[in-house]
Amino acid sequence: MIDYFAQHLWQLWAVVSVLCLILELTAGDFFIICFSIGAVFAAVFAAFGAGFYVQLGVFALFTVLSLFLVRPFALRYLHRKDENRVSNADALIGRRGRVVEAIEAGGFGRVQIDGDVWKAVAQDDEAVPAGTNVRVVDRESIIITVEKI
Numbered sequence: 001m002i003d004y005f006a007q008h009l010w011q012l013w014a015v016v017s018v019l020c021l022i023l024e025l026t027a028g029d030f031f032i033i034c035f036s037i038g039a040v041f042a043a044v045f046a047a048f049g050a051g052f053y054v055q056l057g058v059f060a061l062f063t064v065l066s067l068f069l070v071r072p073f074a075l076r077y078l079h080r081k082d083e084n085r086v087s088n089a090d091a092l093i094g095r096r097g098r099v100v101e102a103i104e105a106g107g108f109g110r111v112q113i114d115g116d117v118w119k120a121v122a123q124d125d126e127a128v129p130a131g132t133n134v135r136v137v138d139r140e141s142i143i144i145t146v147e148k149i
Contacts, residue, residue, distance in 0.1 A: 009055065013043035030074040037070060038063030092118070092136045092144060103128040103146075111136075111146055123147040 005012065020036035042059035050058070095113050103109030103120055105127040111120040111134055122128050123137055123145050134146035
C-alpha cells in the first residue's frame with residue numbers, strides 16, 4: 001500500500017489542494033489558498049515523476065510565491081478596504097425593483113429585485129399597484145421599505 005502511495009503521490013497533493021480550497025471558504029482571507037496553489041504545482045510535478053523532495057520544494061516555492069504575488073492581488077481587488085462595505089440585505093438599499101404583488105395601504109406586498117422576491121411596505125403607507133417600479137430606501141429585518149420611482 002505504501003508503494004501505491006509512493007507511485008501515485010500526485011493524488012495526495014490533489015487531495016491536499018482540494019482540502020485547502022475548502023478551508024479557504026471558511027476563512028476567506030486568501031492565505032490558505034496559497035497552500036492550495038502550491039499543492040497543485042506539486043501534484044503536476046509528481047505526475048511527471050519528480051522525486052518526493054523535489055515535490056516538497058516545488059510546494060514550498062509556489063506557496064511562498066503565491067503568498068507574495070497572488071494574495072496581495074486578491075486582497076486588493078476582492079477585499080477592498082472600503083469604510084462602509086455593505087453586504088447581504090444591506091446591499092439592497094438603493095436598488096431598484098418591481099412590485100409583483102400589490103402593496104396595500106398600511107400593509108405589505110412583494111417586490112422583485114434581481115430575481116429575488118422580498119416582503120415590502122411602502123414608505124408613505126400608500127398603496128402601490130403591481131408592476132410599479134420602486135427603489136429600496138430602508139429595511140427592517142427581512143422587510144424592505146420602498147418608494148415609487
